[in-house]
Amino acid sequence: MKVIEYPERKQWDELLKRPVMETEGLFDTVRGIIAKVRSEGDKAVMAYEKMFDKVELETLGVTEAEMDEAEALVPEDLKNAISLAKENIATFHASQQFVGKKIETRPGVICWQQAVGIEKVGLYIPGGTAPLFSTVLMLAVPAKIAGCREIILCTPPGRDGKVHPAVLYAARMAGITRVFKVGGVQAIASMAYGTESIPKVYKIFGPGNQYVTASKQLVSLRDVAIDMPAGPSEVEVLADETANPAFVAADLLSQAEHGVDSQAILITTSADLLQAVRREVERQLELLPRKEIAARSLENSKLIVVESMSQAIEMTNDYAPEHLIIETKDYESVASQVTNAGSVFLGAYSPESAGDYASGTNHTLPTNGYARAYSGVNLDSFTKKITFQEIVPEGLRTIGPAIETMAANEHLDAHKRAVTVRLNEIGR
């Protein structure tokens, strides 16, 4: 970890720089795969599964029998944990339901919004070493609450042609009935355009490697919406002298173990805390099974001491972390000054892993500084708001002349006439 002491304002940009994730350069590669899936459907998907996932599939859909088998394989303690997490995620996301208000902007001019679930959504769950059943819950539970009618899930099978049981179990618990064994670019292409087996959806969610990200971006240019742009995961701990160095170190390490490109940053007002955290990180690192990944990731990571809490907060908002843990005496006051962050964890007993799994908040969050403009996944992500307006004659008499004037000044006479023909009938 790099230690940076009292940096000057002009050094901040350099200091807070993230590793650049270049997806545009992959467009040509992924474009070819997408085109082939689009034109040849299941046949192409199966060929790519053979090529990339080393598996020969006869059908893409997971069967009811496979779902039953998975359920039998998941240990009881994990089932209970998934159940607790699912309930909390459901409670928090259900509380986000939007109820539109009817607003009379003028007498007889009534406007309102209504949130409607996106009819068809596709969830992508990556394969790899860790079975991300938690991400299944984070995407499927709000999709159900939003009222999405068709929710499908794509995830790459292992070489044995099977999906990890915990992923299938989480899907079933969340109410998803259609799971397909397909990963990578071919999964994104299938959901964007549909194949014989896999239905086309209107919005695609979920994490993935740089090829998945590139293909999501490419299909989103015209054909389907996506949750958000993605980048490597990151955490910032903002701490003062009251923080517990062992907790802070554990939080930094829990980010570092994600992957070698993860970033973990400490910003503190206490030089003593910084040194204590440093020692704790070294001590705890030795205890981790994934210590090699964590050690490499720590090379990107920084321990920064600044002069004041207000400077620490300013630097935090500049960085716009995906996850922000605030371990300070007056963490509520600090939190109220946070303007750029994905998800914020307050106090000594709110580790990031609580939000990753079970507090109820979503763990699909804006990385790479996107928190400056994007929200994390939440109930809104699975709905769209339609606006409605109902104008009665009294209302049109009030606002009609203004519309006529504005339309005429924008040289849009037919717009003006649509009001005039009505005012002529009802009388001005």
Added chain:
Amino acid sequence: MKVIEYPERKQWDELLKRPVMETEGLFDTVRGIIAKVRSEGDKAVMAYEKMFDKVELETLGVTEAEMDEAEALVPEDLKNAISLAKENIATFHASQQFVGKKIETRPGVICWQQAVGIEKVGLYIPGGTAPLFSTVLMLAVPAKIAGCREIILCTPPGRDGKVHPAVLYAARMAGITRVFKVGGVQAIASMAYGTESIPKVYKIFGPGNQYVTASKQLVSLRDVAIDMPAGPSEVEVLADETANPAFVAADLLSQAEHGVDSQAILITTSADLLQAVRREVERQLELLPRKEIAARSLENSKLIVVESMSQAIEMTNDYAPEHLIIETKDYESVASQVTNAGSVFLGAYSPESAGDYASGTNHTLPTNGYARAYSGVNLDSFTKKITFQEIVPEGLRTIGPAIETMAANEHLDAHKRAVTVRLNEIGR
């Protein structure tokens, strides 16, 4: 206009097809301009203004004196109209303010969301024949309400080096103080990366031609958020035998005059109404100054009669129109079944132009079927929601073991340890 009578279900896809807008093919062209603005700043912007807008500028910022001059030039009736529209837009968008609720998902586990205005936003207003001061209001008024701290506006100057007075006046009325004379790709590049004069922003809003759209898409791949993908404007009128053919025709024409690629569609259950609307369109077309544009646009447009209201609604949701006008006897019941649309206008006295200018709803809406997954611009568009969680020892004792189990099953031991070190301290 093409008349289609009682089409079969399998013909719908073909029938509802839109003209394809291909922006990816423009990426190479716009990439060069963006790179030059990024590396050379104002100097490049001025060179492109000379090349594309045929104007030599010495400074890019509109001065306070120019704002004063514009205000003096806007006629009183237009000022009053802008004022009425601005008030209604403000009333409706202010009503959309989000208030997060604190939710206790388990005792001692408190989660909430907070909406925070995006700190820096850039608004783009195209040039061309019509001065789109209405779009200034539609973007700037909600940006102000959302609490965006820095709101800038870029718009191309005329050959005289000036911006249309109504655009400047609307900007001033909406509280925007920083307006820059720059259009097209160079405007988008300036806002995405910043120049000496023009500050970098976090999100870019506003309509534009295919080059503007392509450059918004390109910069959104990594560097800045955008409002939504854009395409040609469109309206659908859904009507039964009770509709007024003169009103329906006026509404179709007000869409058609936008541009030759605009689409106007009538879906009706009444063959008689269809014929009456057809005659009215022909009659009213002759009265329009922009009748040549409207006539060409009408070539893309369709009058469709279907067998039942339920079929009409199904077809509407399939099409997912940007604007939907419902002129039927029981329009409230019909509206309750609409699942895909941008903005919906109910009854005989709610023309689209009301929403375009002054009812209070936003006119920046999802075209090209994007209404299946996207909302139109609304207050949410200018904010992001940050999630917060505060867990006290009691709460961590409740959810901690589930987190440990889930983390262990995802092979993320440091995630588990971040809970364990805390539970060890407070006791399980």
